[in-house]
Structure formats: C-alpha cells, structure tokens
Amino acid sequence: MSDFRAEVRDWLAEHLRGEFAPLVGTGGPGREHEHVELRQAWERELGTGGWIGLGWPVEAGGRGASVEEQVVFHEEYARAGAPARIGHMGEQLAGPTIAAFGTQEQKDRFLPGILAGSELWCQGYSEPGAGSDLAAVRTRATLQDDGWHVDGQKIWTSLAHLADWCFLIARTEPGSERHKGLSYLLVPMRQDGIEVRPIVQLTGTSEFNEVFFDDAVTAPDNVVGEPGQGWRVAMGTLAFERGVSTLGQQVGFARELDEVAALAGPEHHDAVVEAWAGLQVLRATALRTLDNDASSSTGVEASVSKLLWAGWHQRLGELAMAVQGPAATLVDGGLSPLQNLFLFTRSDTIYGGSNEVQRNIIAERHWGLPKDRA
Numbered sequence: 001m002s003d004f005r006a007e008v009r010d011w012l013a014e015h016l017r018g019e020f021a022p023l024v025g026t027g028g029p030g031r032e033h034e035h036v037e038l039r040q041a042w043e044r045e046l047g048t049g050g051w052i053g054l055g056w057p058v059e060a061g062g063r064g065a066s067v068e069e070q071v072v073f074h075e076e077y078a079r080a081g082a083p084a085r086i087g088h089m090g091e092q093l094a095g096p097t098i099a100a101f102g103t104q105e106q107k108d109r110f111l112p113g114i115l116a117g118s119e120l121w122c123q124g125y126s127e128p129g130a131g132s133d134l135a136a137v138r139t140r141a142t143l144q145d146d147g148w149h150v151d152g153q154k155i156w157t158s159l160a161h162l163a164d165w166c167f168l169i170a171r172t173e174p175g176s177e178r179h180k181g182l183s184y185l186l187v188p189m190r191q192d193g194i195e196v197r198p199i200v201q202l203t204g205t206s207e208f209n210e211v212f213f214d215d216a217v218t219a220p221d222n223v224v225g226e227p228g229q230g231w232r233v234a235m236g237t238l239a240f241e242r243g244v245s246t247l248g249q250q251v252g253f254a255r256e257l258d259e260v261a262a263l264a265g266p267e268h269h270d271a272v273v274e275a276w277a278g279l280q281v282l283r284a285t286a287l288r289t290l291d292n293d294a295s296s297s298t299g300v301e302a303s304v305s306k307l308l309w310a311g312w313h314q315r316l317g318e319l320a321m322a323v324q325g326p327a328a329t330l331v332d333g334g335l336s337p338l339q340n341l342f343l344f345t346r347s348d349t350i351y352g353g354s355n356e357v358q359r360n361i362i363a364e365r366h367w368g369l370p371k372d373r374a
C-alpha cells in the first residue's frame, strides 16, 4: 500500500468514529436529510485534516495533490463508508472557479471558508425556462450604490437550504440576449431577499429547491470576471467537473452491485454479470479520461463517461427492483436502500447535462455533425 493510501486510510479510521460513527454509510441520493448537522461538522473535520481542496494548487491553499492521489483519496473515502459530502459544490465548482477567474480579494475572502468546510455553496444556474438551454437565463441583476440587486427564480438548486453562498448567472445588461450580457455573481443566501422552497422528489426527500430572489443584494465586488462576461466564467465552472470523484463514485456503485447480486436468483445471473462487466468499462473509461492530456482533448470524454455511468446506474436500479420480485413494490415505513436506488437513478440521465445534450456534444464536437438548431 502506498504511503499516501495508508495516510488517508489511517486518518479516516481515526476520525470516522466516536461522535462521527453514526455517519458511516449515510447521506447520498435520496438520503440527503440524514444527520445534516453532524455532516456539516464532518465537513469542518475534513477541513481541519487538510482533506478539502486536495487537488487545488498550493497557492490557492490546496495540497496540489496529483490525480493519482486524488483518486486514492476518493477510493478510500468511499471504501470507509464516509458520508456523502455536502461541501462538494464549494470544493469542486465555486472554489476552482474563484481561484481561476477571481480577484485576489475574492480568493482571500472565499477560499479559506471552503477549505475549512465552514461555508457551503450551491449552484444557481437552472431556471424554469433555462435548463439544457442555459443561455435563456432570465434572472436579472442591476448594480446600484450598495451592490448588485438580484431578482428572479432559480430551480433544482441542490442543497440551497444548507448553503451560505450561491454562485449564479444573471442578466446584467438589459435587452441583452443569449450568452451576452450575463454576469457571474456570488450571493449570500441568508438574507431577506431570498426564499428557498424545497421540492419533494420521487424518494419523498428534498435534495433540491426553488430559490426566489426578490431584491436580494450582494456587494459590488462579488462579480467574478468582468460584468457582462459571465458566460465564459460559467462555462469555466462546468469544465471543473472533470470527474476525479467518479472513481470514488464507482466504489459506491460496486457496493450497490454487491447488494443487488446478493438477492439475485439464477434467472438474474446474466444481468448481474453484465452489470459487473459494465462497471469494469466505467472504470477503464474514467481512468482513460483522467489520463488524457486536456490540451489535446475535444472535451467529449466527459460526455462519453457521463452517458456510460448514467445509463449503467439506471439499469442497476432496474435490476435492483427485478431481483426483489413482487416485494420490490411494497413500502413498509420507508423506502429500502434498493427502492431508493431505483427511484433516484431516474435523475442520473438528467442532471449534469441530460443524455440528449451529451449526445449533441459528442455529435458536434467529435463527429463534426451540423449544430443542433435548438
């Protein structure tokens, strides 16, 4: 075992116990309501241990860990059954964006809170009329003496109810259209001008929300990049979703597959073997994506990877129901983990870019097919 793997394993064994012992195996899709306060404390524990921002550059306060080390961390984290993260949008999206596009003052103000696990973030991109077509954003913001005043509505905002800050895109040039005239703002969530309404999901829980902005205010300096040039920054954020964590995610997938296989009768053996083979394909694809030199890549690898894992996971959810037989449809008190798996995996092919959108990206960027007219 490498020194680094041993360090991660030892730290987790030492810290994921005592007051944090109830967190083992908690959180995650459909279970986001579990032990929320304790998981917030766990974020701070990770921060104190220096495990947040592992791959961030040292000058941004991170550890500058190699991709291999980050993979090891995610694998060990999943293997230990450590809880689903609630600080990932700060660590994986807001932080890297601020480090890449922000001013020194913004870096000094925001990065330490993310690294310490003490400030949580949410992503305010989608709106009722702007999902796959993000350039249709209608939330607007105007700069007044005391700061940016934001009005509009975001939707499907994961963990907005826990977040201290939201990074969002708003139209700041009246009359502008599509990608032009948008700005990337950092907005404090705890203020009178913001109302967060939970949306109940198929699983009966609420991981995401509607967020209403009614004259919400943020300081004049809380715009990342030039005002009106927010599209470039917003796309920069999406590029950070490179997916080192997908290898950790696959350790979780393997555990789910084990649970499904344990219930499978002989009639399901072929399907279980197929799922196992699919998982090996996911791993090989993720490793190849991480190996790729970003400068020579057309960016389609992430789309291929997303299509593969979303489809695989959805089929696993279906198999999880099949192996249970008629009992799969009975609910006694609450959803079982496998019922939960089936229901939540319906969303896998939507969030992070739907399957259709991923196919458009592959068709246009890789195959050079004509642009989608939508």
Ligand SMILES: Cc1cc2nc3c(=O)[nH]c(=O)nc-3n(C[C@H](O)[C@H](O)[C@H](O)COP(=O)(O)OP(=O)(O)OC[C@H]3O[C@@H](n4cnc5c(N)ncnc54)[C@H](O)[C@@H]3O)c2cc1C
Pocket: 122, 123, 124, 125, 126, 127, 128, 130, 131, 132, 133, 155, 156, 157, 158, 159, 208, 347, 350, 351, 352, 353, 354, 355, 356, 357, 360, 372, 374
């Ligand atoms: C669990 C979950 C968590 C989420 N968390 C967040 C979050 O934290 N922050 C945030 O901003 N958003 C979040 N989202 C929203 C997510 O990004 C959007 O749902 C997604 O971008 C799709 O947008 P939409 O729902 O408006 O669907 P639409 O864009 O309206 O799409 C509807 C259907 O039309 C298809 N379609 C759309 N355009 C095309 C096209 N050009 N060609 C072919 N087919 C097309 C789509 O594939 C889909 O099947 C979350 C979604 C889910 C499910």
